[in-house]
Each structure stands twice: as structure tokens, then as C-alpha cells.
Amino acid sequence: MNKLNFLQPDKNNLSTYLYTGVFLVALSIFIVFLNSFFNKDLISFLPGTISFFLPLILGFIGLHLIRIDYSGLKFLDKVNKNINTNNFNAFLSLLIVFVIIKSLPPLLSWFILDANIAGDSKDVCTGSGACWTYIKIWFNRFMYGMYPNAEQWRINLSFIALAFLGTIGFFATEKFKKYLTLYYVVIYPVIAFFFIFFFISGGPIFFDFSYGIIAAVISIIIGFFIPSKFKMYYFIIVPITLYILLKYVFFYEELIELGKLEALEWVETGAWGGLSLTFIVSFFCLIFCFPIGLFLSLGRRSDFPIIKYFSIGMIEFWRGVPLITVLFMSSVMFPMFLPEDMFIDKLVRVIIAISLFEAAYVAEVIRGGLQALPRGQYDAAKSLGMGYWKMHILVILPQALKLVIPGIANTFLALVKDTPLIFVVGLLEIVGMLNLAKTNPEWLGFAMEGYVFASVLFFIICYAMSKYSYNLEQKYKTER
């Protein structure tokens, strides 16, 4: 039997040190656990200060005893390497474990054990926990804002359709793969625009949407019989002509008469709200701010002074003003500069404002990527006879954008989380609806539940985005 030295545990008496150490650690955790979950204090007989620190001291000694290098036990080595490398880390590890154990019971009781979800009025919320009834009752408003209940299927249908159209890329066959970029960059946003601004909005303008759909369907059907040589021109000219014919020549007068009766009910954008508005605003701002930012970043590096200084001016201006003032100006100041009879919807103005604002950030992020590329890449592309656009589209941007995926994701996440600011112009997305519900006299005092709910939703959205950006990074990783 080797001599035991408790100051320097070694491998020779492995089991002795291990059992003593594990016992001490387990004991310390047990004491804290009992104290936290069952309110029993095993060591209450000790003086106050000591009884407070005793678990920490016990656990600390225990961790010291099991800190044996190359013990041969896989699990022990792993523990030592990750949480028990030295005294300080052992101390921190213990502290974190204790804090988690200590904070679990109150959290559990607030979220689940003492919480209420049954019933449909404030009166059922008698417990000390959260009142999920509040969320349940207001759920509809949090999702759709003031959008009329009877018409909410339009939002659902649009979102489902758009989600479906968005996943089309996964099902595309080899033949159509090369059109995917075009589809996602141009066609999909246009479809989304039609859906959201005509279908969700409804009203007389809905006919535009219907005409568009009819024109598209008719031209696609006829399109099958057109020789492929002319298809390109055909699909540019015919749908637009059809649309104009439908709108102004064939059915215009009659449908205007009938229209108000048969069209979808008009829902003004002021009534849109809740999470669906968050999605709409985020979606369009993301789609618009990226190309604008891209062009600004290229413009800033341009040799033409006009383009260059215009880009610099745009970037510095939008970066230099707070978003909240931009939104305020877009809604209050901007209409003053417009002709009397011209009207641009509030939501459209807000989306333009946020897009321009975030585009400035995107531009600088992309510029960082452009500057990270060695000059040789430009030289090589030029020496192969590529002009400015070919060089950038084929060689420079694919590499630069890949480099800045984390930065772009950062900006996009910030954008999504900035959307609540649109409350300053009276648009209430989910956080705005929360604030409204919070001040409802029937439901005072449930701000906490609301904010927790919104946080969880935002976290899910943002975490999904950040995961997606990480996947993209992995997908485009070609360098070793």
C-alpha cells in the first residue's frame, strides 16, 4: 500500500482518492439539492457562515482529490480535462452547478408547476406562477394583430404557400438547378410581394393580383406550345400584355362595379400586426437590403467619383442616424415631400426605410470581405479577359460573400430584432401587440409572461437563422 498524500493525489491509490472525492462532491451537491428543492437544511447545526460555505468547501476538496492525471478512466479524464483542470476552474464549475440547482425550483414553479393555462379569464390566475391563460387568450392578437379574425386564413394560406414555394429548391431536378438562383433572387420575392401586398391586403387591389394570376396561368399554358427559341421573349411580353388587357380592356368596368362585392375584404396595413407582421417586415427588409448593400459596397470601391461619393454618402448617412428617427421621418416627414395626390402605404415606407438603413451595414460587411481578397484574384480574373461584372459575379463575390456569411448573419439577426421599433409609426408587430395587451385594463400585470413569450419566439427565429448561416458556411467551405 502506497502512502496516502491528500495534497497530491496520484494514480497509485486511485480508488481511495476516487471514492473519497466522489463522495464529497456528491455530498455537497446533495446538500444544495435538498436545500433548494425541499427546503431542508442538513447542516443547520453549524454556524451560519460555515453552513453557507460548507457545500462549496466539501465539493472543492472532493474535486481536488479526483484530479488525477492520466488515471486511465476515460470518464474521469474527460471530467478533469473539461471542468476540473485546476483549483480555480474546479471552484467555478462547482459554483455554476450550485447556481443551476438553486435556480431550478423557482423557475420550474413559475413556468410550469404553479402556472395556469386553463380557463379564459384573468380570474383563474390565482397561483404564484405564470399566467399562460393570458397568452392563450391573446394568442390570436399576438399572431395576427388587428387583422379581422374571419380573414386570417388569408395570412395562413399566404405563409403556407410561400413556405412551400421556398422549399422548392430541395425538390428541383438537375435540369432546373441552374435556374434556382434566379428563382430565389427574382421570382420568389416577386411572388411573395404579390401574395402579401395583394392577397393579404385584399380590396379592389386584389383584382390586380387575380389578373396577374390569370395572366400567368394562361401564358404558362400557352407557353408549352411556343417553340423554345421564342420562349424568352414570349414570357416577357405575353404575361404583361395579358395583364394589361385584362385590367384595362376586358373586365375593368364590370369588375369595378361588381368588385366591391366579390373581392376579398380590404384590410388596411395599419390593422396588420403581431408575429405575421414581424415576418413580413423582416422578410422584405432582408430581401431588399442585401442587393442594395451589395451595390453600395461595390460602388464605394468604384473608380467613378460620382458613384463612389454617392455610395459613401449613402452608407455614412444611414449609419449615422438612429433607426428610430429614420422610421419616424419615413412616416411623418417623407409624405410632406410627396405631391398631394400621391400616397405610399405606411408599411411600404417603413420597409424601404429599414432596408436602406440595414443596407448600409450590409455594405460595410461586404466591403470587408472584398478587401480580404488578395489582389491576385482580381489580376487573374482580368488576365482571363473578364470585364468588371463577370469578374465580380464569377470570381470576386462568391469568395467575398462566403467570407462574410457570419457578418451578414449578424446584421440580419439585428434587423429581425430591430423590427419592434416600427411601433413608433403605429405598426404593432409582436412586441407592439404585447405592449398593447399589457395596458389593457382587463389584463393588467402580465407583462412578464408576454415578454417571456416574445423572447422565446424571437429566440427560435434567430437561432434558426444563425444555424442556417452556419450550415451555409459549412456548405461553401472548399479550402482546406
Next chain:
Amino acid sequence: MSDKIIQITEMNKWFGDFQVLKDINLEVEKNKKIVVCGPSGSGKSTLIRCINRLEEHQKGSIIVDGNELTEDTKDIEKIRAEVGMVFQQFNLFPHLSILDNCTLAPIWVKKMPKKDAEELAIQHLEKVQIADQANKYPGQLSGGQQQRCAIARALCMEPKIMLFDEPTSALDPEMIKEVLDAMVNLAKAGMTMIVVTHEMGFAKEVADEVIFMDEGMIVERAETKEFFANPKSDRTKLFLSQIL
């Protein structure tokens, strides 16, 4: 005139106040192989970068294949498509596979059908003996393989002139040979080449003429044998005595 594919007359270039090239006069005939040597900072690289206008010259004229390079040459891209260039740092496109590196410019600049471009690329990759690496990415290849791929990439544009800017300077001694071999084969096939290099062995083997540059001027230009056997200027003698 007809067989003079490059004509440089009285060409001057400044970087700011610093004059890098002084009164360069150079004529290159078709199918000639010219090696440019000289100490670093003598303007060799700048000279050949001027030939496909990666650098602009301020005075004098450069005529490539009958077209003068000027400020407003609209078809500078056409000239560049006819002048292949290989760089010291390879400058392959790291986001594309070797094959795509080679087919990118033929497809997008020359509007060649993808299939033809790929066949052509494989042909040229076989010539430099890396056809088996075609689907790898540049980051997975050794320096020598990358440089040979860069040569193949330039050849895929079927250029009339090839410019080499110190193609072996960034390579391990072992890999220099494989790249030089590829260049020798190319020279034997009759390509017009201008090569900036310190590889005097290569110069002796393939060059028709050698140009020695120092301080932005062409100090000496002579037939290869003549150049190494009895150099005229003292500066050339000094250089040769140090390098050989």
C-alpha cells in the same frame, strides 16, 4: 510588322513620383521565347503586367497583336483574352474545382458550350499532367500542381501570347522542375512566350533571346548564347557572375 506580335515603343511608367520603367523599347516576334531577367525591383514584372494592362503605362505606346493599349481601349478584354498570364502566386480561384477554374473563362468570356470547354480543359490538364486532379479544389493540391493548373487555365483561352511572371519563385525546389517541364513543352509547341524568371537553366534551354533589366531600363538584349557567352555591359556581367 506582320509577325511582330508585341511592339513597345518609348514606354514610361511611374508609380507616383517613382519611375519604374524608362523608355522601354521592345519588339517581340511571333513564336519567339523571351526571358526577362534582372535584380528584384528592376521593373520586370511591371513590364509584363503592362503588356496585358494589369498596369497602365503613362507614356509611349504598346501594341499587342495590332491593337494599341490606350486609356479608352474598349476591347481591352479582348486583348487580355488573347494574352495568357501565369502568376507567381498561382492565383487560382479557390472556390472552384480545378476543372471549373479552367472552364470558367472559356464558358463566360468566349461563350463556349460547357461540354466543349470541359473537353478542352481536360486536354490542357493532360498536357500539364494533372487531369486526374480535375475535380479537386486548389487548396488540396501542392504548389507545383497548382501552378501547372494555372498554366492550363491560361491555355484554355487559347492565347496567342503567354506571359509568365516568376512562375517558379514561390515553389519548393522539387516542384520547380515539374512546372519548368510544362513550360518547356509549351515552348516546343511553338507558343510565343515572355518569361520573367531567375531560372537561367530554363533560359538557356528554351529562350531565343534574353533581356536583362535594371532600374527600369533594358540594359541588354541578346541572343541566348551570346548573352551568356559574352555579355556586353558590365552590369550584366556582374549579375551573371552572381547568379550562375
